[in-house]
Amino acid sequence: DSLLSMTVPSKSFGNALWSGEVPIGEIEAEDRREVVTQRLILVGLALLTLLLARRVARQFLEPVFLLSRATLEIARGNFAVRMPEKLRNEFGSLARAFNRMATEAQEGRLLGRFVSDAVLHAARDKDREDQARKGEMREAIVIFANLFGFKELLKKSESGPLIQELNLALKTMSRIIREEGGEIDKFIGDKILAYFTLSPQTPHEALAQAAARSSRRIQAALQALSQRLPVHVGVGITMGSVLSGIIGAPEVRLEMTIIGDTVNLASRLADLAGKEPHGGIVVDGAMAELLKKNPASDFAKGLERMAISSVKGKSREVEIYLFQ
Numbered sequence: 001d002s003l004l005s006m007t008v009p010s011k012s013f014g015n016a017l018w019s020g021e022v023p024i025g026e027i028e029a030e031d032r033r034e035v036v037t038q039r040l041i042l043v044g045l046a047l048l049t050l051l052l053a054r055r056v057a058r059q060f061l062e063p064v065f066l067l068s069r070a071t072l073e074i075a076r077g078n079f080a081v082r083m084p085e086k087l088r089n090e091f092g093s094l095a096r097a098f099n100r101m102a103t104e105a106q107e108g109r110l111l112g113r114f115v116s117d118a119v120l121h122a123a124r125d126k127d128r129e130d131q132a133r134k135g136e137m138r139e140a141i142v143i144f145a146n147l148f149g150f151k152e153l154l155k156k157s158e159s160g161p162l163i164q165e166l167n168l169a170l171k172t173m174s175r176i177i178r179e180e181g182g183e184i185d186k187f188i189g190d191k192i193l194a195y196f197t198l199s200p201q202t203p204h205e206a207l208a209q210a211a212a213r214s215s216r217r218i219q220a221a222l223q224a225l226s227q228r229l230p231v232h233v234g235v236g237i238t239m240g241s242v243l244s245g246i247i248g249a250p251e252v253r254l255e256m257t258i259i260g261d262t263v264n265l266a267s268r269l270a271d272l273a274g275k276e277p278h279g280g281i282v283v284d285g286a287m288a289e290l291l292k293k294n295p296a297s298d299f300a301k302g303l304e305r306m307a308i309s310s311v312k313g314k315s316r317e318v319e320i321y322l323f324q
Contacts, residue, residue, distance in 0.1 A: 063091040070098060079106035135245030139198040140258065141211045141287065142238055143182065144266035145173055145218060147190040148274035149231035165229040166190060172221045173233075180214040181207070185257055190231075191270075195242070195258055204239075208290035211237055212299045212323065215281045222279075232279030236269025237323075238262055239286040265318070268311045272320065282306070285319030299323070 010016040066083055073081040079102055083095040147169060153162060170192060174184045177194045185193040196207045215235045222233045240262035248254040265284060273282040283291070283303070291299045302324040311318050 063094070067094065067098065070102075074102060074105065133246050135243055137241050138244050139240070140242050140244075140262070141196040141198065141207055142240070142242065142258070142262050142266040143177065143192075143194045143196075143211055143215065144236045144263070144270040145192045145194070145215075146234045146236075146267075146270045146274055147222075147229075147231045148234055148279060150190040150229075153229075153231065165225075169222060169225060169229055169231075172225070173218050176217045176221060177214045180210040180217075182211065182214060186255070193258075193263065193266075198239070205290055205293045208239070208287060209294065209297065209299060211287075212281075212283075212291060215323070219279065219281065232274070232276075234270045234272070234274030234276070234279050235281045236266045236271070236273055236283075237281065237287050238266045238269060238284040239290065240265070265311065269320070272306075272308070272311070273322075276322070281323035283321050283323050285321070288319065288321045 005019065005021050007017050007019040010018055063083075070081045070083050081102060082099050085092060085095045085099065147166075150166065170187055170190075173192055174187075174194075177184060177192070182194045182196045185195055187193075196211050198204055198207060215237060218233060218235060222229075222231070226232075240260075242258040242260045242262050244256075244258045246254050246256050247259070269282040269284060273280040288303050291297070291303060294300055303321045304324060306320045306322050308320050311320070
């Protein structure tokens with residue numbers, strides 16, 4: 001081993017010198033051991049810091065990431081997503097609140113299938129909802145479509161497959177009406193009540209054409225489905241004033257709908273149309289006049305005055321046209 005030699009003069013004995021040797025290897029080894037020990041301590045502290053940081057990050061950041069991903073799923077329309085509620089502290093409360101919100105949104109989306117577009121629009125607009133509760137008179141083109149022959153099928157067919165075919169027919173009819181710009185008011189068994197709202201901003205002739213076009217498309221679509229659902233459709237179309245508003249009992253059910261003489265007349269016209277051999281479309285004089293304003297259109301050329309002037313439930317005479 002290396003030795004460290006040292007010689008120093010004596011202060012007590014004149015010219016005497018003091019000398020000695022120290023093994024320097026032991027000192028160096030001790031210093032190296034101390035350095036290694038300090039390094040190990042530093043590495044341990046660094047690892048402990050990383051572990052604590054990771055634990056803290058997992059505790060605080062992971063719930064944030066979960067919430068972010070769940071919110072993104074909700075935005076994409078996946079209302080079935082849920083957050084784990086076993087999270088601690090405020091994040092657990094946040095997860096439970098988020099899950100309640102997602103459940104309510106999912107239920108709202110499901111219930112939205114059971115109400116009309118008018119109800120959804122009113123629910124989203126406070127002013128519109130207040131106006132709907134008061135009720136308002138408006139001008140509209142009303143369509144009443146009835147599937148004739150369905151009740152006879154119901155007596156002799158299994159209800160399961162038959163309800164599926166009925167739903168297919170109603171879905172097809174409502175899709176056509178909405179594509180043409182109309183709104184579905186309600187389904188009444190095997191019937192559909194729909195309307196096109198008239199306003200100063202919308203040309204009445206264009207809406208009349210759209211209503212007539214949707215009726216013809218409905219006829220063609222039901223004929224294409226006749227092998228699956230052997231019925232024929234009767235469509236009644238009229239134009240006039242309707243009372244639009246929310247009616248019903250708040251503790252039972254509320255419904256946004258249109259009512260009035262115009263709606264009743266459309267229903268009667270649909271009954272007349274259903275008496276035609278293969279169904280048909282029947283319009284009143286007001287609707288016919290709108291269609292005649294474009295004499296070059298097929299709709300104006302297809303009008304045929306019927307030899308009927310009275311309609312069941314109506315005391316006044318009504319001009320009635322069969323729409324070919």
